[in-house]
Amino acid sequence: MDLTITDVRLTPILVADPPLLNTQGVHQPYTPRLIVEVTTADGVTGVGETYGDTKYLELARPLAARLTGRQIGDLNGLFVLAGAVTVDDSRVSGQVDVGGLRGVQTADKLRLSVVSAFEVACLDALGKTLGLPVHTLLGGKVRDTVEYSAYLFYKWAGHPEGVACEKDDWGAAVDPAGVVEQARRFKERYGFTSFKLKGGVFPPDEEIAAVRALAEAFPGHPLRLDPNGSWSVATSLRVAEELGDVLEYLEDPALGTVAMAEVAARTDVPLATNMCVTTFAEIAEAFAKGAVQVVLSDHHYWGGLRNTQQLAAVCRTFGVGVSMHSNTHLGISLAAMTHVAATVPDLHHACDSHYPWQSEDVLTERLTFDDGKVTVSDAPGLGVELDHDRLRFLHERWLNDSGALRDRDDAAAMRLTDPAWTTPSVPRW
Incomplete structure (x- = not known):
């Protein structure tokens, strides 16, 4: 050969x-x-x-x-x-x-x-x-399926009028009732048994209410909240206290290792991150200060599948949990995530995935979720076909495209609805 x-x-x-x-x-x-x-x-x-x-x-x-x-x-x-x-x-x-x-x-x-x-x-x-x-090239799988979490978002019913786009059938989710209905659809369609809400959108009290509504609608289901570092230390601590009995972990409530360490020192709610620990160089300070209890790996951020395995080994050495972060991605990335996740021994948290949100793909056959899990392929390579x-x-x-969409810009998209919109300063609340 x-x-x-x-x-x-x-x-x-x-x-x-x-x-x-x-x-x-x-x-x-x-x-x-x-x-x-x-x-x-x-x-x-x-x-x-x-x-x-x-x-x-x-x-x-x-x-x-x-x-x-x-x-x-x-x-x-x-x-x-x-x-x-x-x-x-x-x-x-x-x-x-x-x-x-x-x-x-x-x-x-x-x-x-x-x-x-x-x-x-x-x-x-x-x-x-x-x-x-x-997964065999990576040393072999330790599980036959990989569990994923439903990734909930506050969402408009559609993009601004007049903007060329593909239609979706998810509807709006801008309040607790909408978030619960979205979660219900995720569970019915894909069988997910844990839920993560992307926060930092509305004032903390509104997002606390949404998580409480999820806890009531889905008792016993692990819940997560991720405001992407938009809260102050004081706000982070208040939310942790209010939701400590239902959260599996709170993801990046405050921005940066120093702020995260201050929050971690004053709450028993585990803190997860995909913001303050995204390279090996950032591990030492975060672990020494006890800033995070779960690192959410992303093989794109970390440089591939083998680096993801190395990260998992470092986390295991220091008693820090590990799971996987997700950004907007297609089936190739989901297949890669699933292969490497199958090789990580101590994967105690369901992984994130945006995949259900993506109506388009480049594969001949979409990957599927069964009871919130993806079966690990034993076919040669990733097991997918372009x-x-x-x-x-x-x-x-x-x-x-004229070039307007070739670089993602969430603030520019918001300005189509609110021309005065600027990226909020941090902490936002």
Whole structure:
């Protein structure tokens, strides 16, 4: 067999996204994603997926050009190649990564998010070549299914009138009753048994009421609340006290390790994060200060599936829980998440997934949830197949866009309804 990479294809696309609200604003009608295809001399193609904003494309293109002639098994070399690609620091340093809502973006974080797609594509191709599933390449699965949590959002019934968009049937959710109805639909359609609410949208008392309504409607179901660092320490502590009897954990109530540590020291409610710990360099301070009790990994943030396993091992060493964060993603990313999650021994919390919100995909067959779980595929590679016609259609949408949607901007989308809207300062409450 010849494992030499002979071709790398990058396809930026725009996929439909409902009007989901967060502390930054509202999702745009379409969101950018990047699909990576890596083909070997034997004609085997592996696929990967990551963010498709312009800054990611600018790094992915020169990295893709350097891969031809290399071996698909040279995964460590991906980081070396990415490190050699120049990144315009002025475009990322000090900026908030709106798409991921994970705090300040840096050139190194950008590189990791791009490398993740190439690593997954190489693992997929290697697995197909060897006839082995990705989880076997990662050391083998310890579970046959991976549990996911329903990802609830405050939501408008539709995007602003006059905006080109795909319609959805979820309806509005702007109060406790709407949130409960949304959760009921998630449970009926997918069988989810835990719920996470994206907060930071309305004043804390309204979000406390929504979580209380969920607890009443779904007794015994694990609940989570994530305001994306929009609260002060005092507000975080008040919410923790009010909801301490029903929350599985409170995710990033305050912004940054110092504030999170202060909250953690004064409440028994576990704190989770995908904002103050998103790289290995950020672990030491957060763990030493006891700022977080659960790290929500995201293989895009951390640079791939093997780094995710390393993170899980570090968390296990320090007695910190681990689960998985999710941003707007398609089936390739869900398959990759499921494979790596299947290999993590101490995965005691259901993983996040936006996938049910995405009505469009690039796969010939969508992944499915059964009782809130995804079955781990034992087929070679990721166990998914790319739908080239669908990929072409979504790429045409990207090509035909004027450029307004090629970079996710939740604040700009909100200004279509509220022209005076600006990204709120933190803490917002």
